[in-house]
Amino acid sequence: MISENLSAIFYLISGVLFILALRGLSSPETSRQGNFFGILGMIIAITVTFLSIGNFSDGFIFVLIFLLIGGLIGAFIAYKIPMTAMPELVAGFHSLVGLAAVFVAISAFLNPEAFNLGTPGDIKLGSLIEMSIGAAVGAITFSGSIIAFLKLQGIMSGAPITFKGQHPLNALILTSIIVLTYLLCSSQSSNLFWILIAISFLIGFLIIIPIGGADMPVVISMLNSYSGWAAAGIGFTLENTALIITGALVGSSGAILSYIMCKGMNRSFFNVILGGFGSTEQSVNSSNKEQRPVKSGNAEDAAFLMKNASSVIIVPGYGMAVAQAQHALREMVDTLKKNDIKVSYAIHPVAGRMPGHMNVLLAEANVPYDEVFELEEINNDFANADVAFVIGANDVTNPVAKTDPQSPIYGMPVLDVEKCKSVLFVKRSLSPGYAGIDNDLFYKDNTLMLFADAKKMTEDITKNL
Amino acid sequence: MEIDPFIFRLSIFILSIFIGYYVVWSVTPSLHTPLMSVTNAISSVIIVGAIIAGLSGDLKSVFNTSSIFGFFAISLAAINIFGGFLVTQRMLAMYKKKKKDK
Numbered sequence: 039m040i041s042e043n044l045s046a047i048f049y050l051i052s053g054v055l056f057i058l059a060l061r062g063l064s065s066p067e068t069s070r071q072g073n074f075f076g077i078l079g080m081i082i083a084i085t086v087t088f089l090s091i092g093n094f095s096d097g098f099i100f101v102l103i104f105l106l107i108g109g110l111i112g113a114f115i116a117y118k119i120p121m122t123a124m125p126e127l128v129a130g131f132h133s134l135v136g137l138a139a140v141f142v143a144i145s146a147f148l149n150p151e152a153f154n155l156g157t158p159g160d161i162k163l164g165s166l167i168e169m170s171i172g173a174a175v176g177a178i179t180f181s182g183s184i185i186a187f188l189k190l191q192g193i194m195s196g197a198p199i200t201f202k203g204q205h206p207l208n209a210l211i212l213t214s215i216i217v218l219t220y221l222l223c224s225s226q227s228s229n230l231f232w233i234l235i236a237i238s239f240l241i242g243f244l245i246i247i248p249i250g251g252a253d254m255p256v257v258i259s260m261l262n263s264y265s266g267w268a269a270a271g272i273g274f275t276l277e278n279t280a281l282i283i284t285g286a287l288v289g290s291s292g293a294i295l296s297y298i299m300c301k302g303m304n305r306s307f308f309n310v311i312l313g314g315f316g317s318t319e320q321s322v323n324s325s326n327k328e329q330r331p332v333k334s335g336n337a338e339d340a341a342f343l344m345k346n347a348s349s350v351i352i353v354p355g356y357g358m359a360v361a362q363a364q365h366a367l368r369e370m371v372d373t374l375k376k377n378d379i380k381v382s383y384a385i386h387p388v389a390g391r392m393p394g395h396m397n398v399l400l401a402e403a404n405v406p407y408d409e410v411f412e413l414e415e416i417n418n419d420f421a422n423a424d425v426a427f428v429i430g431a432n433d434v435t436n437p438v439a440k441t442d443p444q445s446p447i448y449g450m451p452v453l454d455v456e457k458c459k460s461v462l463f464v465k466r467s468l469s470p471g472y473a474g475i476d477n478d479l480f481y482k483d484n485t486l487m488l489f490a491d492a493k494k495m496t497e498d499i500t501k502n503l
Numbered sequence: 504m505e506i507d508p509f510i511f512r513l514s515i516f517i518l519s520i521f522i523g524y525y526v527v528w529s530v531t532p533s534l535h536t537p538l539m540s541v542t543n544a545i546s547s548v549i550i551v552g553a554i555i556a557g558l559s560g561d562l563k564s565v566f567n568t569s570s571i572f573g574f575f576a577i578s579l580a581a582i583n584i585f586g587g588f589l590v591t592q593r594m595l596a597m598y599k600k601k602k603k604d605k
Contacts, residue, residue, distance in 0.1 A: 049551075052548070053519075056545045056548070057519075057522055057523075057526060059541060059545060060523070060526045060527060060530065060538070060541070060542070061526050061529070063530045063531070063534045063537060063538050063541070064529045064530055064531060065531055066531070066533070066534065066595070066598040069534060069537065069595045069598065070592070070595045070596070072541075073537075073541060073588060073591050073592055073595060076541055076544060076545055076588060076591075077588050079545070079548075080544070080545065080547075080548060080584055080588070083548050083550075083551055084550060084551065084554070087550075087551040087554045087555065088554065091554070091555060091558050093558050097557060097558045097559075097570065098558065100557065100566075100574060101554055101557045101558060101574070101577060104557070104574045104575075104577040104578045104581070105550075105577050105578070105581045106581075107578050107581070108577065108578035108579065108580065108581025108582040108583075108584075108585070109581045109582075109584070109585040110585075111578075111581075111582050111585075111586075112581060112582040112583060112584065112585030112586030112587070112589070113585045113586065113589055115582070115586045115590075116585065116586045116587075116588075116589035116590040116593060117589065117593070119590060121594070124536055124540075124590075124594075127540075127586075127590065128536075128539050128540055128543060131540070131543045131582075131583050131586060131587060132543065134547075134579045134580070134582055134583050135543065135546050135547055135549065135579075135580070135583055137576075137579055138547065138549050138550070138553060138576040138579040138580045138583070139549055141553065141556075141572040141573070141575055141576035141579070142549060142552035142553050142556060142572075142573070142576050144569075144572045145552075145553075145556030145559070145569045145570070145572040145573045145576070146552070146556065148568055148569040148572070149556070149559050149567070149568075149569030149570075151559075152555060152556065152558075152559030152569065153552075153555060153556075153559075164509055258539065259539070262539055262542060262543070265542075265543070265546050266542065266546055268549075269546045269548070269549050270516060272549055272552050273512075273516075273549075274509075274512060274516075275552075276551070276552050276555070277508070277512065278551060278552070279512070279515060280548050280551065281548055281549060281551065281552070282512055282515055282516050282519065283515060283516075283519045284545050284546055284548050285516075285519075285546065286516050286517075286519030286520045286522075286523055287519060287522065287523040287526070287527075287542070287545070288523075288542040288543075288545065288546045289520065289523070290520045290521075290523035290524045290527060291523055291527040291538065291542050292539075292542070294524065294527045294528060295527075295535060295538070295539070298532075298535075385532075385533075387532065392535075392536060392539065393532070393535035393536060393538075393539065394532060394533060394534060394535030394536035394537070394538070394539075395536060397532070397533035397534070397535070397536065398536045398537070398594055398597070401533075401594070401597040401598045402597050404597075407533055407598050410533060412532050412533075
């Protein structure tokens with residue numbers, strides 16, 4: 039209905055709008071406008087696709103029906119999902135992008151005429167390579183994200199699953215994916231195409247199972263990146279600029295996030311991907327630990343300390359999300375503020391299960407974002423603060439990362455919580471965190487342990503203030 | 504000799520990676536979760552491929568193997584588009600609150 043050139047220009051516009059959507063996220067003020075640009079870009083892309091095909095016959099109504107079904111499900115999920123479940127949601131969404139990429143690649147392989155790629159059995163070589171890449175990466179994204187989703191949801195244990203010969207097996211499968219792509223291109227055999235997709239599903243599954251729960255921020259970011267590369271692969275197949283631009287944006291976005299997360303843990307990307315973190319050191323460390331004295335207190339002690347403080351820094355972690363303590367925490371902070379106590383929040387880059395997880399939870403609890411600080415912004419303030427209130431965080435406060443070169447987390451940037459005059463540490467027990475190492479902070483003279491559920495303890499403190 | 508159109512697409516791709524690199528580094532860390540959900544939504548622009556596949560059936564058979572995969576892909580991508588943008592909107596709305604004046 040509209041010419042190919044015109045539709046190409048519209049696809050370019052929608053690609054530009056997607057760039058602006060990401061650009062908007064540079065500050066909370068511009069972010070909502072950015073999201074609007076994103077929606078606009080999507081509407082343009084979909085409308086242009088309909089117009090350029092110009093086929094509003096029988097198939098059209100089914101396209102709308104399926105679009106509507108998906109849209110309703112998506113909207114329903116978006117409104118119902120609790121903010122604490124955001125990591126699972128994102129992992130789930132990644133798997134859908136992956137699967138959609140696989141399906142589109144299959145359609146294109148079965149009916150290349152519809153996409154102007156040649157005829158079945160005689161698909162253009164370039165297109166075949168592109169759709170193989172799109173399908174393989176899409177399949178890896180799908181099965182990898184499913185495993186990440188199950189681990190985050192707690193359906194599957196967060197512990198790394200490792201077995202003998204894991205790495206050689208993975209290497210073998212990856213090599214065979216490349217060999218299969220080559221054979222597929224020379225033979226155009228549909229059987230090879232199906233096998234390629236099947237083993238890509240398998241490798242996605244195998245890559246993610248050895249990665250532990252605390253490494254999920256890296257995994258989610260990595261899968262985010264993969265979903266982008268899959269989209270780009272399909273974009274090349276369809277010769278569609280909007281898809282190529284978007285794929286590249288999403289691919290590099292996910293890669294940057296993975297990098298930031300790895301840096302937050304002072305680990306290399308390969309170290310995370312090869313997996314099994316914490317499974318070896320754990321046994322050594324817990325066995326030769328002598329019982330050291332710990333000071334523990336109750337809500338009254340904590341309230342007393344905070345009432346007499348002039349500044350308090352809150353350090354939230356994954357435990358806060360698990361206990362759903364963010365609202366109770368904000369109420370406690372409100373009471374503190376009424377007493378003219380300065381309160382700020384310190385967020386470690388890898389706190390929680392995905393990048394920015396804690397920020398969203400605090401925002402949900404109506405904490406103004408200008409009271410929330412990143413590690414580099416606030417780390418020097420601990421020395422001048424009276425009380426650090428650690429709620430649900432552990433490894434990210436461990437001073438061992440600065441002092442003990444033997445420690446598995448040595449070199450990881452940590453929050454200098456121990457420099458505060460006193461530290462309140464809300465935790466259920468003395469058990470070590472995900473890294474499987476003891477936290478020296480527990481045994482410091484200025485640390486008061488508050489053994490309780492994070493939400494209950496925070497509520498009790500508020501009552502005592 | 505004319506330049507293969509593939510090279511143009513490759514150029515767009517490479518340049519977009521660089522744009523993505525600089526744009527994403529400027530995203531404030533507190534918005535990293537909305538960043539992930541919105542990238543999720545926009546990568547579902549893959550729906551354009553799904554629509555082409557879905558409309559590929561001829562008048563006699565709306566459903567053939569290829570278009571059925573297309574229809575399913577439409578639904579999957581639509582879940583992501585609607586879910587991704589709406590959940591991002593929901594999250595960003597929470598960041599609205601500024602510091603109250605005392």
